[in-house]
Amino acid sequence: MYKQLATFTLTAVSLVFASAAFSHTRLETPSITDGVRVTNNVVIGHGCGAEGSTVRNPVIGTSVVFPDGVDSTITVDGQPYTGNLSDFIDNWVNIPKQNYSRAVFDLQDVKTDSQGNVIGFWAGGNPLPTSMNGYVPFRINAVTFTEGSCASSVEFFISIVDICEITPISGFSESTVGLWTHNSLGTPYDRQGTEDDGPASLTVTRTSTLPASCGAGQVVKVKPSAAQINRDMPIIYNGQQVWPQ
Numbered sequence: 001m002y003k004q005l006a007t008f009t010l011t012a013v014s015l016v017f018a019s020a021a022f023s024h025t026r027l028e029t030p031s032i033t034d035g036v037r038v039t040n041n042v043v044i045g046h047g048c049g050a051e052g053s054t055v056r057n058p059v060i061g062t063s064v065v066f067p068d069g070v071d072s073t074i075t076v077d078g079q080p081y082t083g084n085l086s087d088f089i090d091n092w093v094n095i096p097k098q099n100y101s102r103a104v105f106d107l108q109d110v111k112t113d114s115q116g117n118v119i120g121f122w123a124g125g126n127p128l129p130t131s132m133n134g135y136v137p138f139r140i141n142a143v144t145f146t147e148g149s150c151a152s153s154v155e156f157f158i159s160i161v162d163i164c165e166i167t168p169i170s171g172f173s174e175s176t177v178g179l180w181t182h183n184s185l186g187t188p189y190d191r192q193g194t195e196d197d198g199p200a201s202l203t204v205t206r207t208s209t210l211p212a213s214c215g216a217g218q219v220v221k222v223k224p225s226a227a228q229i230n231r232d233m234p235i236i237y238n239g240q241q242v243w244p245q
């Protein structure tokens with residue numbers, strides 16, 4: 001009896017955590033393998049409001065930023081790495097490509113760096129009913145591991161802000177924005193919280209055999225820089241910044 005109760009309690013607790021985690025804004029397919037182009041979606045699971053609240057404000061837009069790999073922060077097996085992303089991934093350029101869709105939002109466009117490479121995208125313009133999920137489609141081009149590298153997987157942290165009300169930065173609150181971002185970059189877009197569980201993750205797992213000298217291989221993680229978030233998170237539409245404002 002006690003054992004059954006314990007099992008039930010554990011199951012109930014893990015279900016609560018699972019559903020809470022699932023309702024965050026995440027990628028439909030967070031785990032992919034190298035060398036394959038994958039159709040994916042940003043899944044907006046709920047509107048703005050305190051985590052766990054039942055009444056939420058509808059999301060009217062979303063802003064999505066991939067680490068550009070230029071000034072990103074890299075760790076290898078948990079340790080800071082000062083070399084380049086190209087030591088592990090040799091084609092991290094123009095990896096996301098937005099798929100045109102007016103299924104959820106009327107307006108959308110890609111975000112580009114100074115060279116015109118896509119580093120993110122946004123969509124918005126009308127409210128997503130709070131009772132439904134919103135799927136914002138994009139494609140991830142085939143990612144390839146650098147020959148000779150020891151990386152067995154590379155996890156990219158994708159920063160997303162769901163917007164429920166257009167405000168200046170000073171108006172950011174749980175009821176106006178959903179911050180699916182890092183908690184300690186030091187940008188106005190940082191998620192409030194002690195755990196760094198905001199961004200949506202995308203893990204690329206290597207399918208080819210590692211060089212024999214690599215042993216078990218290295219686990220690589222890539223976060224955007226504060227400078228990139230500050231530069232790339234705002235939404236520019238027809239040459240004008242429309243959010244935040």
Ligand SMILES: [Cu+2]
Pocket residue numbers: 020021023024025045046051
């Ligand atoms: Cu959530």
